[in-house]
Amino acid sequence: MPPLEHRLLAVNGVTLSLYMAGPIEGQPVWLLHGFPECWYSWHQQIEPLAAAGYRVLVPEMRGYGQSSAPEAIEDYALLTLCADIQAAMDSLGQPQACVVGHDWGAPVAWHLALLEPQRIKAMGAMSVPFGGRPKRPAIEIMREANAGRFNYILYFQEPGVAETELDADLDRSLRLLLSDLGDAMLRDKPADARLLDGLSESPALPGWCDAEEFAIYHRALAEHGFRGPLNWYRNFTRNWQQTEHLAGRQIEQPALFLVGDLDPVARLEAYTLKRMADLVPRLEQHRLPGCGHWIQNECPEQVNERLLDFLARQYPA
Numbered sequence: 001m002p003p004l005e006h007r008l009l010a011v012n013g014v015t016l017s018l019y020m021a022g023p024i025e026g027q028p029v030w031l032l033h034g035f036p037e038c039w040y041s042w043h044q045q046i047e048p049l050a051a052a053g054y055r056v057l058v059p060e061m062r063g064y065g066q067s068s069a070p071e072a073i074e075d076y077a078l079l080t081l082c083a084d085i086q087a088a089m090d091s092l093g094q095p096q097a098c099v100v101g102h103d104w105g106a107p108v109a110w111h112l113a114l115l116e117p118q119r120i121k122a123m124g125a126m127s128v129p130f131g132g133r134p135k136r137p138a139i140e141i142m143r144e145a146n147a148g149r150f151n152y153i154l155y156f157q158e159p160g161v162a163e164t165e166l167d168a169d170l171d172r173s174l175r176l177l178l179s180d181l182g183d184a185m186l187r188d189k190p191a192d193a194r195l196l197d198g199l200s201e202s203p204a205l206p207g208w209c210d211a212e213e214f215a216i217y218h219r220a221l222a223e224h225g226f227r228g229p230l231n232w233y234r235n236f237t238r239n240w241q242q243t244e245h246l247a248g249r250q251i252e253q254p255a256l257f258l259v260g261d262l263d264p265v266a267r268l269e270a271y272t273l274k275r276m277a278d279l280v281p282r283l284e285q286h287r288l289p290g291c292g293h294w295i296q297n298e299c300p301e302q303v304n305e306r307l308l309d310f311l312a313r314q315y316p317a
Contacts, residue, residue: 001043002050011087012080014068017060018088022050027317028094029054030085034103034127035229036177038065038220040213041102044300045307052308053317059088061105063228065220073159076231078239082111089119098315100124100256100307102296103265104232111243113251122315124256124307126295127265131272132279133247139236150189156233163226165194170225172196172203174218179206181293186264208297251280254314258306260291260299284310 005020019039029049031042039058049056060067062084063076070076085108089097096119101109106128113123134141142153156162166173176184176199184195205214221229257276259266266273266287277283286306291299311317 001047004046008066009088009091011091012083014062014070014084015066016062016068016084016088017066019046019058019060020056021046021058022055023053024055026050026053026055027315028089028092028097029056029311029315030089030097030099031056031058032085032099032101032105032108033058033061033064034101034105035232036174036217036221036226037103038217040216040220041294041297043213045296045304048304048308049311052311054311057088057092059085060220061108063224063231065223069224069228071227073231073234074238076228077235077242078107078111079115079242081108081232082115085112086116095119096121098122098124098311100126101128102126103128103293110251111246113253113255114246114249117252120253122254122256122311123251124258124310126258126303127260127263127293129257129259129269129272129276130251130255130279131269131276132249133240133243137237137240146191148191150187150191150193152185152195153233154191155195156230159234162195162230165196166226166230170222171218172201173226174221175203175205175214176200178209178214178217178294179203181264186268206294206298208294252282254282254310255280255284256307256310257283257285258295258303259285259287260293260295261287261289262292263295265293 002021007018009016009018033041039060042058046056063069099109099112106125109123109125110130113120176196288299288302296303
């Protein structure tokens with residue numbers, strides 16, 4: 001990677017840990033990670049973007065690493081997570097920017113585009129598509145659809161339950177989530193099962209992550225444990241209530257969406273993927289062969305090619 005600058009910004013009532021690279025005068029590109037990742041999940045994109053002349057900004061999102069991890073569940077509401085990035089942009093004097101998000105970082109990116117149509121000139125999302133605001137909270141729909149069956153998002157709802165399981169052996173938990181996400185999240189089992197029941201006691205690292213890289217992920221998550229990251233999942237009703245003013249709005253900016261053809265989320269979100277173009281008129285959508293959920297790490301060459309091409313046309317450095 002190119003030389004990185006690291007800063008701790010006091011924004012939106014928290015400390016936001018931020019890594020930066022590339023020319024200061026370059027157009028800002030924000031890379032927003034998801035669950036249970038860290039800023040380093042973008043390490044294979046930082047150098048190509050910086051070399052192309054962009055100012056690359058990679059935060060540790062609220063709840064992760066050296067960023068603050070407040071106790072209260074409501075402190076992880078989606079618009080609050082967006083406000084962290086908006087305040088950081090303000091602090092750095094950025095009147096325009098591009099945002100790219102993966103996994104939970106994708107909803108943050110989608111909503112930043114909705115909230116900031118003048119500032120966000122282009123955006124990208126990976127793995128998690130944009131479905132607009134549902135007619136009622138998504139968590140209610142999940143409870144009805146999964147009555148009597150295990151669902152990982154429903155399992156995450158009760159404070160203290162999932163973090164007790166996952167923090168008990170953070171090394172195993174993180175290895176399983178990074179290497180066997182589909183089995184952990186989508187395995188058919190009773191509603192009262194735990195997330196990691198039936199999975200390997202000694203999981204290997206995924207092929208895209210060696211021991212040195214895994215240590216960075218582990219260190220970032222060990223800072224606060226799983227409580228903060230899981231709190232992102234506990235705000236579906238609050239997010240729905242707080243986004244009423246965005247109901248029916250389209251993403252008007254040029255938008256790039258990438259998903260791996262082996263990503264289990266693509267199966268879960270098949271309906272949303274089909275109708276997304278109606279909500280994002282300037283959408284460029286690509287399904288990348290041979291890629292799973294950790295798309296920017298598993299298939300960095302394909303991701304970088306698509307991302308740099310999109311930016312060159314829609315948001316030149």
